[in-house]
Amino acid sequence: MFNLFKMLKLSSLALCAILLYGCGGGGDSTSPGSALLTCTLPQIPNPTNTACIDPPPFSCPKGQFPNDTNDGCRVGKDPNAPAPVVTAGPDQAVLFYKRPQDGAYEGFRLHTWNNETCDAYQPSSIAPSWDNGLQYNGIDPNYGAYWILNLKPGYAGTEGACGSFIIHIGTDDAGKDPALDMQMPLSQDDPDFARMNWVFSGNTNIYEFPIVSLGVSIQGAAxxxxxxxxxxxxxxxxxxxxxxxxxxxxxxxxxxxxxxxxxxxxxxxxxxxxxxxxxxxxxxxxxxxxxxxxxxxxxxxxxxxxxxxxxxxxxxxxxxxxxxxxxVAKVLDDLYATGDNSALDAQLGVRYNGNDVSVAVWAPTARSVTLKLYNASKAVTATHNMTADATTGVWRYNGSRSALDRQFYRFEVEVYHPLTRKVEIVEATDPYSVNVSTNGRYSQFVDLNNADTKPEGWDSREVPVVANPTDIVIYEGHVRDFSIRDQSTPAAHRGKYLAFAEADSAPVRHLRKLAENGLTHFHVLPLNDQANINEDANRRINLTDTIGRLCQLNAQAPVCGVENANATIESVLQSYLPYESKAQELVQSMRAIDGFNWGYDPHHFIAVEGSYASNPEGIARIKEVRAMNKALNDLGLRVVLDVVYNHTSSSGLFDNSVFDKIVPGYYHRYSETTGNIERSTCCENTATEHKMFDKFIKDSLVILSRDFGFNDFRFDIM
Missing domain, CATH: 2.60.40.1130 (Rab geranylgeranyltransferase alpha-subunit, insert domain)
Structure with a gap:
């Protein structure tokens, strides 16, 4: 065996030698190459390898420049930048503001102020008020409008010296450019440009050297x-x-x-x-x-x-x-909500028809929509691809009553979102939700004709009629405030819908007396599903709770470790002297976790608020708000619901956003120039001028009247 292996090895060597010879291995066929040119960095050989040359400039964004070794970018002084028309004198600062998109500066003002962080300005350079900002001193042809600001003597150049400012037009937040409070540095030591700063419209950076251009960017949404x-x-x-x-x-x-x-x-x-x-x-x-x-x-x-x-x-x-x-909001109206068989004719939300159930949502810009089903524990039980109608932009799923009824659901939507400039995959509740889970996290399939959603006598209720509008007399009230402190109302019903059905309670007797003397309408403040009340009673505080419980929910409350943990919040408030600030501080510590809210922060517009129900989970809120409306009708009062269609509590991709996740940029009013959400109402404005939001208002009013028993409506800021 050993000899066989030896013979095989010798044969292999011989074969390799033959192959090498056949390929020219028998002689030296190489020729001498040219010597490589050696260059001293940062120079490099030219294309013909005959001389050393400077490398091409490193590619940098506008406003940045190649570093000394030409292998990266730096922010700094551009040696080719033209000199500004004005420089900062002693104890002065200059702020330049450039609008490359239009060069229009008329109406823009500078808001300035001093505080502990930035205490720079003399009184002459502090804006008198938000609506009376500082007028710019001039316009530099290269760097835009500029303000010359007088500084406190000796302040500039100290460690951390800065000046607070906001550039804005008008008084709405949407007029801020950019939409942030900003701080200009005032500790620069450059001999030419100390205490001078440059900003650009729509850009949150502050530059400490003259920059003519940041280059072109895709800016705003004009x-x-x-x-x-x-x-x-x-x-x-x-x-x-x-x-x-x-x-x-x-x-x-x-x-x-x-x-x-x-x-x-x-x-x-x-x-x-x-x-x-x-x-x-x-x-x-x-x-x-x-x-x-x-x-x-x-x-x-x-x-x-x-x-x-x-x-x-x-x-x-x-x-x-x-x-x-x-x-794209307007073109969506043109493409989907115009003519016959348009989205305006579609039935949206949940529909029951015998044993069949359908759910439909208008999402014309979505790439896909999936219906996700959840059980009572909010675990996913099924997912179903929804089918799009290309004519209307409506996505729909049809299923059986046995598979869908009382299940919770959300829509998973794949869609381009203009606020993030990305294609997003988001989960959203149904804008047409007739019922939701605790805190509105999930929508729920509910047949509003089911017997267990109706209080006794619901189908035979009689609604009072006022023939002459001049005879109308209106009483305004709030569901929680109506009974929350009333001892004649059973404790379980205080602050709840069912307090209105307590015929012998003092508040109801009061209403009955008023009705007997000419009161015709009870106007209830908004009670649609609200964003800022925690519907979980275990996470909410009341005046009758103890200091100990408050401190469990807010350990930073000023009474924690100071007041008796077993004392009620009410008793502690009563113990404070009227001229002390302790009461205000205690109330402030409760503000985010108490149950008080007038309701002008809508999360869902049809489903009603769960904190006023005996149980925020399930159908209690439906049955009990119906009981409230029937009880008021039985007193001879029509029920007026305050509705808040002009804004929502949230938008974009935030948890409480609904409309703006499903059709981004449509249901909310975006600035016609910047593309930012308008907030003139207080919060996220809705675009009531768009056809499908107008349809939603009408559809929801019908549902609230027909199915929930509200008789009239008061519109907030419409």
């Missing part, structure tokens, strides 16, 4: 898609740009590179056209915007509206000069 083939762009640049293109990206990857080129999508060129009267009627606030047309079929437009979109303007040299994201 472009609007109105009808299938009509766009407007609310910026002066669009009025004169030779070329305007629509960019679109399925995966939401549009970006501007360091060479001011838009990447991450495709584009089509739009055609400038003259505005007509119909556009002025549709969007009077955009009547002077530049108008452009495309050439889409309805199907192409519907597909396009699901993408990330931007309009881009180019000069005559085909250089990008401006870009804006596109808002």
């Amino acid at each position: 472009a609007h898609w109105l009808t299938a083939n009509t766009f407007v762009w609310n910026t002066p640049v669009a009025d004169t740009a030779p070329v305007v293109k629509l960019f679109y990206s399925t995966d939401a990857s549009l970006t501007v590179n360091n060479s001011d080129e838009i990447e991450g999508g495709s584009s089509i060129e739009l055609t400038p056209v003259a505005a007509d009267d119909s556009l002025a009627q549709l969007v009077p606030h955009l009547a002077n915007a530049a108008v452009f047309s495309a050439n889409f079929t309805a199907e192409q437009a519907k597909d396009m509206a699901k993408n990330q979109l931007a309009l881009a303007a180019y000069n005559s040299d085909n250089e990008l000069i401006s870009a804006s994201y596109v808002q």
Whole structure:
């Protein structure tokens, strides 16, 4: 065996030698190469390897520059930047504010103030009030509007020296640019630009050296898609740009590179056209915007509206000069809520028909919608792909009563969201929810015709009629406040819907007496599902609770470790002297966890508030609010419900957001220039001018009247 292995090894060596010889291995076929040129860094050989040259500049975003070794970027002084028209004198600061998108500074003011962190300004440089900010001192042709601010002597240059400021137009938060409180540094030691700072519209960075341009970015959302083939762009640049293109990206990857080129999508060129009267009627606030047309079929437009979109303007040299994201709310009305068999005719929410149950949601920009079912423990029990109707944009699922009834549910929606500029996968409750779980976290399938949802006598109730409107006499009340402190109401019903059905309680006797003397209407403050009351009674505090329980829920309360843990909150409040601040401090520590709220923070508009029910989980809130309305009708009073359709408590991707997760950018009113949520009402404004929100208002009023027993409505800020 040993000899056999030895022979095989020798044979292999011989074979290798033959192969090498056949491939030229028998002679040296290599030729001497050229010697590589050696260069001293940072230089590199030229393409012909004959000389050392400086490397091309490292590619950096506008506003940054190659570092000393040309292998990275730095923020710093641009040696080629033109000198500003003004510099800071002793004990002065200068703030520059540039709006590259339009160069329009009229109306912008500077709000300034001193505090413990930034105590910089002399009185002459502190804005008198929010609505009376400082007027800019001038406009630099390169750096925009500027303010010259007088500083306290000797303050600048000290450690951490800074000045607080907000640049804004108008008094609404939406007018802040950017929408933040900002601090300018005042400790710079540069001999040329100490106490000088530069900011750009829509950019939260503060630059300590002159910067002419940050390059073009896709900024704001001043472009609007109105009808299938009509766009407007609310910026002066669009009025004169030779070329305007629509960019679109399925995966939401549009970006501007360091060479001011838009990447991450495709584009089509739009055609400038003259505005007509119909556009002025549709969007009077955009009547002077530049108008452009495309050439889409309805199907192409519907597909396009699901993408990330931007309009881009180019000069005559085909250089990008401006870009804006596109808002699509109006075109959704045109594509889905116009003409016969539109979304306006669709039945949304849950529908029961014998043993069949359907659920439908309008989500025209969604890529997919999944119905997720949950049991009473909120564990997922099933998921079902919903089917889209391309004509209406409605997604629907049909199932059996046995599989769906009393189950909790949510919609899982895959959709592009304009606030994050990403394609998101989110879970949302149903805007048309007739019932929800504790704190509105889940919607619930409930047949409102089921006997166990009705108080005794519900189907035969009689609603009072007031023939002459001039005879109406209205009494305003609040569900919780009506009975929460009343000892004649059973403890379990205090602050609840069922307190109104306690015929012998003092509050009900009071109402009965008023009705006998001409009162016709009981106007109840909002009782739709609210966002800021914890419906879990174990997580909520009352005046009758002990200090110990308060401290379990809020260990930072000022009474913790100070007052007797077994004393009631009420008794401790009564022990304080009226001129002390202790009572206010104690009440403040309860504010986020007590049960008091007037109700003007809607989470869901149809499902009613659970903290007023005997149990926030299940159908108790439905049956008990019906009992309240019937009891008031039995007293001879019509029930007026205060409704708050002008805003919601949340938007975007936050937990309490509903509408804005399902059709982002549609149900809420976004600023026509920045794309930020408008909050003039106090909170997230709704877009009541959009057709499908108008439909929702009408649909929900019908449900509240027909199914919950409310007789009239009072509209908040409409």
